[in-house]
Amino acid sequence: MTTLFSRPGLTVNIVDTSLQVAGDVDVTSAADLAASGVKWLNQTELTAIAMDFSRVDKASSVAISVLFEWLRICRQRGIQVDTILFSAPLRRLASLAELDALIESPAETLAV
Template structure:
């Protein structure tokens, strides 16, 4: 696993074809997190399959959802196929409320 970002308990790592986020995602780090993940996505060849793992996000966070949506846009721009988005128990109700299951291949923790 390669570390892409580590700040104040927030961690972004890349494992195989997956971006993995853990810790608390706040708006103070959301732009930095989105940029690091978007840069990683842009480095992959078109047609590749990627996943996002937010199962380690520790809190309910609209900032995390903002980052997730930015990564989905970045993947689409790069011609990548988003296979799966794994969510933490804290994020699942928020994504349900936002109706993101229609837009993203969401997978709640434990699915």
């Protein structure tokens, strides 16, 4: 495990081929959080990864915005996103935003 970002109550770790976010993502941490993942994505030689937001306890559009930034970099670099995991609160928010297909089949949805 490698820690990319850490603030009280919020971390981003790399575990195997997964970017894992844990804690509460808010507007004060979003830019730095996103930047830490972007930096890693721009340096990695992996061709496929997972994104794990299952440890984000609060539903937050900010967390989804971070996900979109990371997905944009993956698309630019040709990195396939095999899995996106969300906590139950984030899943409900994503469903309201009609992002179910993206979460359930990111590789297929992003290939369109």
